[in-house]
Amino acid sequence: MLQNKIYQNFFIEIIKTFLLILFGLSLIALTARAVSFLDLIVDSGYPVITYFQYSLLNLFGIAPKFIPLSFLLALTIFILRHIQDSEFVILWTSGVKKIHITNLFFCISLFILFIYLFFSVFLTPLALNKSRQLLSNENFNSFLPTIKTQQFSDTFKGFTFIVEKKIDNELENIFLNDKGKNLRNLSSNFQETSETTIVAENGIIEKNKMFLFNGQIISSKKNLKSEIIKFEQLQINLSDLSTTTIKKPKIQETSTLKLLNCFLKREKEIKFCNEQFKKEILPTLSRRVVIPLYIPVLSLICGLLLINSKKIYFNKFIVFFYGFSLLLFTELAVRYTGLSNLIFILFIIIPILLLVFFYFFLLLKFLSENKSKYIA
Numbered sequence: 607m608l609q610n611k612i613y614q615n616f617f618i619e620i621i622k623t624f625l626l627i628l629f630g631l632s633l634i635a636l637t638a639r640a641v642s643f644l645d646l647i648v649d650s651g652y653p654v655i656t657y658f659q660y661s662l663l664n665l666f667g668i669a670p671k672f673i674p675l676s677f678l679l680a681l682t683i684f685i686l687r688h689i690q691d692s693e694f695v696i697l698w699t700s701g702v703k704k705i706h707i708t709n710l711f712f713c714i715s716l717f718i719l720f721i722y723l724f725f726s727v728f729l730t731p732l733a734l735n736k737s738r739q740l741l742s743n744e745n746f747n748s749f750l751p752t753i754k755t756q757q758f759s760d761t762f763k764g765f766t767f768i769v770e771k772k773i774d775n776e777l778e779n780i781f782l783n784d785k786g787k788n789l790r791n792l793s794s795n796f797q798e799t800s801e802t803t804i805v806a807e808n809g810i811i812e813k814n815k816m817f818l819f820n821g822q823i824i825s826s827k828k829n830l831k832s833e834i835i836k837f838e839q840l841q842i843n844l845s846d847l848s849t850t851t852i853k854k855p856k857i858q859e860t861s862t863l864k865l866l867n868c869f870l871k872r873e874k875e876i877k878f879c880n881e882q883f884k885k886e887i888l889p890t891l892s893r894r895v896v897i898p899l900y901i902p903v904l905s906l907i908c909g910l911l912l913i914n915s916k917k918i919y920f921n922k923f924i925v926f927f928y929g930f931s932l933l934l935f936t937e938l939a940v941r942y943t944g945l946s947n948l949i950f951i952l953f954i955i956i957p958i959l960l961l962v963f964f965y966f967f968l969l970l971k972f973l974s975e976n977k978s979k980y981i982a
Contacts, residue, residue, distance in 0.1 A: 609702060613710050616684070620714055624680035631676060632669040639664060652741070660740055666733035667858070670725040674901055674936075677718050678929045681711060681908040686922060689911070704972045708909040708965075715905035722898040727862045731894075734859040753777070753811070769809075777809040780818060801826040806840070816842045857890050865891055885944035892943040892953060897936050899957040904929050906964035913971050932960075 640661045652660075688694050698704070753759065758768045764787070770779035782804040806821030818840040825833040857865070869887050907929045913920050943950040 609706075612697070612702075616707075616710060617714055620680055620684050620711075621717075623683055624676050624718065627679050628669060628672055628676040631672040632665060635668045635672070636661065636665050639668065656740060660737050663733045663737035663740070666725065666730050670722060670730055673718065673722045673725070674897070674904065674933050675930075677715065677901060678904050678908070678926070678933065681714075681905060682911070682922075682926055682929070685908055685911045694912070704909075704912045704975075705969055707912065708906065708968055708972075711905040711909060712902055712965075715902040719898045719901045722901060723895070726894040726898065731859060731861050734856075735861070738856070738859050775811045777811065778807070780804070780806045780809045780821070804840075804842075814844045816844055818842065857886055862891070862894055888944035888950060889940055889942075892940050892950065896943075896954055896957075897940060899954075900932060900936050900960075903932060903957050903960045903964065906961065906968060907932065909964070909968050913968070914975055 643661050753769055753772055755769055755772050764785045766783045768781050769777045784802040803824040806818035808819045810817045823835040865887050910920055910925045939953055943953050
């Protein structure tokens with residue numbers, strides 16, 4: 607009964623440390639990524655609320671990447687703290703075996719594994735897909751933030767512009783070039799117009815509308831002739847412009863079920879279901895399903911810290927290096943799983959082999975320690 611209470615306290619302590627580290631690392635990474643997401647406001651003119659929603663949804667894509675490292679750090683900190691406070695010595699003298707504590711670490715790793723699988727297989731693709739849909743459904747809020755003085759801007763598809771000076775919402779010396787037929791209504795025959803250029807002395811921006819003064823419209827025709835129309839005042843509606851922001855879901859934003867069906871050739875109608883894309887689908891599936899299998903291996907590697915030995919390869923820094931090297935291996939190897947079936951199969955088999963090796967290695971080491979105590 608007492609042992610169960612001890613195991614329960616250990617479980618809660620490790621999970622609390624794990625969540626704290628995971629939250630801290632994810633928050634740091636999200637802060638760095640959120641700076642790059644500011645382009646949605648500055649360059650693409652999306653509303654601020656869209657920026658915050660997009661950043662929050664991307665947190666679900668950032669956090670799972672830190673789960674293995676957070677678990678390694680949490681378990682290492684837990685073991686070293688209790689070794690330093692001599693709490694484990696009390697447990698060993700009271701009859702608790704080291705292999706039982708190792709089994710506890712292994713059970714906790716299985717709990718973390720299921721959390722990781724839930725995120726990587728279901729929640730993360732769903733959240734990232736929602737973030738992409740958010741950009742697809744939401745149009746830019748204002749044209750003004752996208753304007754940078756004396757610098758060409760191609761934020762919108764087929765639409766390039768430059769202004770010499772901008773004071774609040776007032777512009778001077780404006781040049782607009784439209785190759786995407788966004789301004790087709792300004793030409794007398796838009797079907798023959800291949801390109802529209804507008805030059806104006808002054809202008810005013812009000813949300814998605816632009817008011818131009820004293821300029822001319824140059825419409826280039828397919829027959830190499832140009833139509834020039836001068837104006838004193840011109841109003842342009844820019845709400846139909848489409849930003850160059852990627853709006854179609856990427857592979858990491860596609861549901862695991864669709865990727866599996868595509869990989870197994872059950873859904874041939876999906877555009878990316880072809881042999882060429884198989885090399886990208888397989889690493890994505892490996893990252894979502896196979897990498898979590900390496901987490902139990904980390905728990906057994908941390909179990910090496912329980913071995914009573916002064917040999918350098920059982921040193922706390924070396925043991926942590928073992929675990930960190932395993933994480934580096936998984937990140938590097940997962941990228942090559944799509945090159946051949948052999949690499950993919952090895953990537954699946956390696957965590958199973960490591961689990962068997964480390965568990966029996968620890969079991970033998972703990973048994974030898976017990977025998978040496980009896981002999982002494």
